Amino acid sequence: xxxxxxxxxxxxxxxxxxxxxxxxxxxxxxxxxxxxxxxxxxxxxxxxxxxxxxxxxxxxxxxxxxxxxxxxxxxxxxxxxxxxxxxxxxxxxxxxxxxxxxxx
Amino acid sequence: xxxxxxxxxxxxxxxxxxxxxxxxxxxxxxxxxxxxxxxxxxxxxxxxxxxxxxxxxxxxxxxxxxxxxxxxxxxxxxxxxxxxxxxxxxxxxxxxxxxxxxxxxxxxxxxxxxxxxxxxxxxxxxxxxxxxxxxxxxxxxxxxxxxxxxxxxxxxxxxxxxxxxxxxxxxxxxxxxxxxxxxxxxxxxxxxxxxxxxxxxxxxxxxxxxxxxxxxxxxxxxxxxxxxxxxxxxxxxxxxxxxxxxxxxxx
Numbered sequence: 001x002x003x004x005x006x007x008x009x010x011x012x013x014x015x016x017x018x019x020x021x022x023x024x025x026x027x028x029x030x031x032x033x034x035x036x037x038x039x040x041x042x043x044x045x046x047x048x049x050x051x052x053x054x055x056x057x058x059x060x061x062x063x064x065x066x067x068x069x070x071x072x073x074x075x076x077x078x079x080x081x082x083x084x085x086x087x088x089x090x091x092x093x094x095x096x097x098x099x100x101x102x103x104x
Numbered sequence: 105x106x107x108x109x110x111x112x113x114x115x116x117x118x119x120x121x122x123x124x125x126x127x128x129x130x131x132x133x134x135x136x137x138x139x140x141x142x143x144x145x146x147x148x149x150x151x152x153x154x155x156x157x158x159x160x161x162x163x164x165x166x167x168x169x170x171x172x173x174x175x176x177x178x179x180x181x182x183x184x185x186x187x188x189x190x191x192x193x194x195x196x197x198x199x200x201x202x203x204x205x206x207x208x209x210x211x212x213x214x215x216x217x218x219x220x221x222x223x224x225x226x227x228x229x230x231x232x233x234x235x236x237x238x239x240x241x242x243x244x245x246x247x248x249x250x251x252x253x254x255x256x257x258x259x260x261x262x263x264x265x266x267x268x269x270x271x272x273x274x275x276x277x278x279x280x281x282x283x284x285x286x287x288x289x290x291x292x293x294x295x296x297x298x299x300x301x302x303x304x305x306x307x308x309x310x311x312x313x314x315x316x317x318x319x320x321x322x323x324x325x326x327x328x329x330x331x332x333x334x335x336x337x338x339x340x341x342x343x344x345x346x347x348x349x350x351x352x353x354x355x
Binding site: 007008012018 | 110119
């Protein structure tokens with residue numbers, strides 16, 4: 001069970017730091033720094049720079065993203081911003097605009 | 105419609121949380137929390153912010169005002185430093201509160217709070233001379249403040265705005281302190297004021313006591329020490345009072 005769930009009715013503006021899994025179904029603006037996994041559900045809006053272990057995007061993310069492990073952009077997901085991650089997957093049906101840095 | 109929201113123990117949020125859903129807090133929040141639904145603040149939570157929601161259940165620590173449109177329940181283990189306002193309030197045995205508690209209406213919006221310290225500050229700088237004259241009118245000046253039902257909580261902090269209270273703290277403040285909220289041993293205080301007023305007074309006491317004390321000391325050092333009156337002020341030579349009054353009248 002995820003440690004932190006930001007439900008669809010909730011808007012957080014500011015800085016979120018966490019060392020456990022974070023699931024976003026609502027709206028986050030500002031900054032999101034998580035040691036564990038971040039899941040941006042379909043319908044969620046994240047307008048923030050995101051740093052995470054793993055990031056899975058089913059909703060809309062605007063901001064630069066860095067993940068120590070991986071970033072998964074799921075079908076229906078939308079990501080606008082630069083991505084820095086060891087691994088990146090972009091599913092069919094996802095939209096993405098930005099640069100990718102995979103530490104080659 | 106809205107999924108249940110949780111802020112986990114390992115999570116820190118600095119900023120505002122808004123929404124119309126329910127929220128469970130287990131982590132650290134600094135900022136403001138405004139919800140249309142229920143808010144649960146668990147044992148592990150530390151909230152340093154003003155909080156408002158439809159219903160609020162507190163088991164953890166809150167440093168800030170709590171306001172609800174329906175009900176606030178402080179469960180055992182709750183530690184609240186701040187004002188609490190809602191139509192219904194429950195404080196269970198084992199909950200700690202330090203602040204003004206008011207049933208009837210949610211707390212008024214913030215701004216009042218902000219203005220108060222500034223006013224108090226200005227007040228501090230004011231010459232003590234103004235005090236005695238004003239003191240006589242003090243009760244009158246205070247009355248309107250407490251009458252306003254909409255703002256029971258912040259009425260008190262704003263009180264220093266009126267000149268009278270400057271000297272008053274020395275006289276009036278110490279007694280009410282022990283009363284409703286403050287921890288120190290209660291002393292029966294025959295003040296004929298309504299309970300609501302005592303409550304209102306209790307809060308500023310805690311927040312401003314140091315200032316008041318300073319003021320008292322200052323006053324004690326200066327010529328004014330003699331003028332302020334009776335009950336609490338330490339030994340004042342009998343003639344001094346009249347003397348000072350005369351001196352002031354001359355000015």
